[in-house]
Amino acid sequence: MSETTKAPARLDRSDSRVAHATGLGGTVKAFLDRVRSGDVGSLPVVVGLVIIWTVFTVLNPVFLSANNLVNLLFDCSTIGVIALGIVCVLMLGEIDLSVGSMSGVGSALVGVMWVNQGVPLILAIAGALALGAVVGFLYAALRTRLGMPSFVSTLAGLLALLGLQLYLLGNTGSINLPYGSFPVNFGQLMIMPDWVSLTLAVVPGLVLLVMGQRTRARREAANLSAGSLTGLVLKAGILTAGLVAVVLYLNSGRGVPWMFGLFVALVVVMNYAFTRTRWGRSMTAVGGNAEAARRAGINVAGVYSSAFVLCSMFAALGGVLSSARLASASQQAGTGDVNLNAIAAAVIGGTSLFGGRGSAWSALLGIIVIQSIASGLTLLNLSSSLRYMITGGVLAIAVIVDSLARQSRVSHGRA
Template sequence: MGDTAKRWIAEGRRRLRAGEVGSLPVVVVLTIVWITFQSLNDNFLSPRNLSNLSVDIVGTGLIAVGIVFVLLLGELDLSVGAISGLAAAVFAVLNVQNGVPEWLALVIAVLAGTAAGAVQGYSFARTRVPAFVVTLAGLLTWNGLMLYILGTSGTINLDENGLVAQLTGYYFTQDAVAYAIAAVAVGLVLLVSWLDRRRRVAAGMPHRSLQVIVARAGGLAVIAFVSAYVLNRFQGLPLALLIFLVVVAGLDIVLRRTHYGRQVYALGGGVEAARRASLGVTRVQTAVLAVSGTMAAVGGLFLASRITSVSQSSGSGVLLLNAIAAAVIGGTSLFGGRGSTWSAVLGMLVIQSIASGMAITDTPAAVQFMITGGVLFAAVVIDALSRRSQEAHGRA
């Protein structure tokens, strides 16, 4: 065994003892879920099912990305389901019933979500009432507004060939497109990692070795090209999945590499400490809830696109619970200050994989809820134990 591999193993053991488990638990759970359902039904890992799975995670996954921002503050947004339904209703009424161009109706719908989130964020920041209370009131308000906007029409069908319908209905059918996008993604990761390393070296800061950077890029390359190959065996690369991954990657950069992102993590570590450090607490909290509202609106439009309709039940049911569960299962801490947008991707993969496996094996929905609840409980326990371990090592 080489010296580099030994250092990796030693570092991994140190991080585990310190409670820094990262995404390891959710990757293990996802692997177990996939192996289990594949053993029960050979169609689970078929190109068709994996392609459908990659589209099904997008709508709720985008909402979960917004939840990640709120959880990083140590708070909870209960209004995202209602906002997603409101945004879909605004779009449908404007476009279908009033003839507003699709692109303009889409922009207005997203801005409606942003405004709803910003109102809640400002109220939360100024009154210092817990966010879950403010957003619970928002849940009722926005759901009522959605019902008022839809009126007695009940259900509005969208144009199946329209812009919004194509969000989840369009696929890049050329094999070369999927492989090219995979190659570009790997190249960008390599470039960003190398530039970050060079900056850290110049500043005398701790940095990753070139071997680690190449190894991580190699692992990403395997995942990217295998995914492209599998998706090409069915209908090609879904536009919805590409948009989802671009949004997740972009917001991850915002959180990890911008002043705003560092302020979000700082607030998650302690609001009073952030106030004494002269951080713009009100501004950041308002912005975080606005981001959550925006992502809820975008997610709601993708969900409407998937079924090409909007109804009085849009944004209801288990949508809110699944969005929160995805963020937590993916590794975002309920205690604030720890997590990333990629948590939403991993969490949604687990939840939707369970749902897909249950559907393929004709398992009752009740069992699906119980299994998902068990996974969520396990994630919360791991989060609590991890935080306790970090506190013991002086890292929390």
């Protein structure tokens, strides 16, 4: 009896808070309420990025020069695409330790098929993506049918794929991509025209305004509280002004790379899939509680398969972009810190290691943080050892923040 009387009271207080969240003050108050409840979103990584950029700019003003930022965006695109796939498996509380090796195999396969065997480029890329899909499906089958932990299966895959990469490249160990070819130009030189980048900078604000107004109209039609139009216009205006300012600054240098535009387009598509589709809701449900999702009628095995397939395909695509960036496919592709940087980018950007929470934007934000650290230390002529230590520290802080936010959400849910 006491439980049935307490629940409506909580709902009434919640409705009251939402109802008063009007105007700029209400928008700020609602944001602070979400932060206190543990819904910090991308706030920690944005604050961290501001701190990192401020420190490196003070130490070396070249860091924030337009051309250095353009190079940073080029470098973000390759590992960022791989991190986008990691987000898919992390949302399920799983992991893929083989994405680095998968990217190396994708790079080697394109080099062998396109350069050595004369297969059309589009077919070579399709072959790399198809192999990624097969590998991802195999991981999912081992997880759902045999119960093998993804940590073990993908660790085995890491070794197997590394061997396949060495086999494909043969005794030479590397394959140079032709200079002047489309992939090399795309990975090193191709820049959006100014009018294209400015037009694309305006689009997100317009989409936010239109979609937000539609949401407000639906909620008002259902007699539910809706945010103020003033707050919506303010958000759209701030977003548009910020993006236009960034694009104008980049255009004062070389401009916005097409490769980075491809990465952002993939992020937008995956964000839509995560937030606006039944598949995305199923991903969140399975990551939160797989057994409950199964009882609710969700095809858990299918969700696992889709996540691992996408992860491996994004890894293969990242390898293709990496070969374009470096103008070669070599034994070093996908090795070193590629694997860990991709995983770290997804976690630093805000995707939870505990499953059930994640965003495509976390791959974008996280890889910008990691590449900013690498670029800043390079400009200061400091050793890579510091980069590993600083990145490890940032990763640890991100996991601590995620853990504390999770505990805060649990405690508020019980209140």
